[in-house]
Amino acid sequence: MGKSYFPIFVDLLHQPVLVVGGGEVAARKIRLLLKSGAKPRIVALELNEELAALVAESKASLIASTFEPAQLVGMRLAIAATDDRTLNRTVAEAAESAGVLCNVVDDPEASRYITPSIVERGPITVAISTGGSAPVLARRLRERIEALLPGAYGKVAEFMERHRARVKTLPVEQRRLLWEDFLDGPGPERLLAGDEVAAVFELESLVGGKPARGEVYLVGAGPGDPDLLSFRALRLMQQCDVVLYDALISPAILDLVRRDAERIYVGKRRAKHTLPQEDINAELVRLAQAGKRVLRLKGGDPFVFGRGGEEIEELAAAGIPFQIVPGISAANGCAAYSGIPLTHRDYAQSCIFVTGHRRKDGQLDLHWDALARPGQTVVIYMGRTALAELCAQLVANGLPADWPAALIEQGTTQSQQVVTGSLGTLPGLVAARSDIDGASLVIVGEVVKLRDRLKWFLPT
Ligand SMILES: C[S@@+](CC[C@H](N)C(=O)[O-])C[C@H]1O[C@@H](n2cnc3c(N)ncnc32)[C@H](O)[C@@H]1O
Incomplete structure (x- = not known):
């Protein structure tokens, strides 16, 4: 059972603190002391470069001698920070007799006080202590709090x-x-x-x-794996009053939205009709004007084939405050989770994102000559339905039929499937797979060859 400590924050402004030791450990403590405005007095025969500079700048003073108990007179606190355990304990005992609180670095047993792990945000300080019993755990907790704040x-x-x-x-x-x-x-x-x-x-x-005035958070939820959400996305998801989400948002991600937030589905309905974009825009304005904090949650990144720009334009026109949080786009997520780099020194010096969605007249609106180029990766969003035509056009415009190509379905999720082949074979390979009918991304280029060596994500 460790000791129990009384947690306090001490005002050390202009207060003298004795630090015995002139090396890196002492320097670490002195940096913190200086932040609180204390006046460190160092006892050491030698100083490292950093401490020598602080003394030269009069930020700390130096007693260039061995430790003497008399040096503790008038001190508010003492820190024993030498690499000599016996000397540190001598300092602690002398401080105890003099009624000065002493910390012995890395020796909680000999310390009258210990310093916590801290997370700082301007005037906010979060202090974490495990009573000296598990400093590694304290550090882990600190990392978590760092991420949360x-x-x-x-x-x-x-x-x-x-x-x-x-x-x-x-x-x-x-x-x-x-x-x-x-x-x-x-x-x-x-x-x-x-x-x-x-x-x-x-x-x-x-x-x-x-x-209160309402506002809108346009948040990219990434390609599917909830671990790929940004801290900011998660924070806004947990403080909204209402969420408008579409088909690409997985249940696992939706689960992370504040429990009592109203959920409005605006994706494809059972009859396969999408809620018209104008209706979504109008709904965002209406909810925000009613004073709600509205989360517009989109798959991937809102500004990559996500119509995020249109939604925001409408909000801006109505004078509604908004913020936009980027998400990991399907291209980045699928590339990483399939082991297919988007660029590579030897195979692709550029990468181009296009949509394979047909126009209303059924045509694919693409500049084929700009796509069918060696040394380039082409990423095609929404390209599964028109896959055969896409591949044929790339070949017709100059790429060889054995040019590598891959299709990644439900990338980054536990249901991810990857089909690799070439422009000549991929359409047939995909058509033969009745189990592939979810969101799919096509990657065309020599980088696809690297998957054999770089694949690491093997969903169960
Ligand atoms: C309307 S676009 C939205 C893209 C999104 N804003 C982004 O940045 O990823 C939808 C298309 O993105 C691609 N997509 C999104 N998530 C995907 C995933 N997890 N795996 C494969 N493709 C995905 C598919 O091509 C899908 O048809």
């Missing part, structure tokens, strides 16, 4: 500090509720997007008792 979260704390006076006029309980409403509303996201004016507007609306 957006880098710019300090801005939110600073904003709240700056606007405290504005809210102070309200009774205490109302103040607390107001800040809670602010944190639950679009204000923090506006700040994280760098829009302070909009955040002030949100705060003023709350102070004036007006209902």
Whole structure:
């Protein structure tokens, strides 16, 4: 059973702290002390380069001698940071007699206090301690919290500090509720997007008792594997009031949306009709105007064959705040999970993304001469239905019939299937597979040959 500690944050501004040791371990501690405004006093016969520079710049002072208990007089804290365990313990005992709290680096048993693992976001500090019993676990927890807290979260704390006076006029309980409403509303996201004016507007609306303004998050959910979501995507998914999603969004990803958010499906209906784009645009505007935080969740990246631009144009025209979160597009996801690099020094110096979706008149609207080129990878979205014609046209425009080509269906998911062949054989190989009828991406180019060596993802 480890010791129990009393957690505190100590104000060390201008306070003297004795650090015994002049090497890297001492330097690490001194860097932290300087951040809190403390005045480190180093006891050492030799200093490393960094500490010598700090002393030269008067950021720390030096007692160039061996350790003496008298050096502890007047100190707020002490840190024993030499590589001599016996000396460290001597420092700790002397500090104990002098009533100075002492930390011995990597020796919690001899320490009167220990320093936690920390995550910092501006004025916010999250401290993690396992009481010295499992520092590796503390580090792991720290990594998790690092990932959870957006880098710019300090801005939110600073904003709240700056606007405290504005809210102070309200009774205490109302103040607390107001800040809670602010944190639950679009204000923090506006700040994280760098829009302070909009955040002030949100705060003023709350102070004036007006209902919160809605906003829209256009979020790319990636190609299928939930692990490929960005931190930002996940955060917005967990704070929306309503989500509009389409057929490419897998149940596993939808599961990560806030439980009590309303779910609206806008993809292909059973009768195979898609909700017209204009209706989706109008719905986004309507919901946001009703004060909702609306998540528009799209497969892959919203700006790659995703019509994200059209949705945003409508929001911009209606003056609705929005933000756009990129996602991993099917090309990147399928390439990585099938072991087919999109470019390669020896095989492809460029890569081109096209859609194989036929126009209303049934034609494929592609510049074949720009596609049928050696040294280039062609990625075809929505190309399964027209696969035979696509391959034939590429051959007709100059690529050899044995030019490598692959089709990846439901890439990055546990149902991923990859069919490899050539422009001549791929259409037949795919047509013979009745089990391939999901979202599919075609990759054409010599890079396909690398799959034999680079494949790693083997869904069960
Ligand atoms: C309307 S587009 C949307 C593309 C999306 N915005 C993106 O960046 O990936 C839909 C097409 O993307 C491709 N696609 C999306 N997810 C896929 C996946 N997991 N595996 C293979 N192809 C996929 C298919 O070609 C599908 O027909």
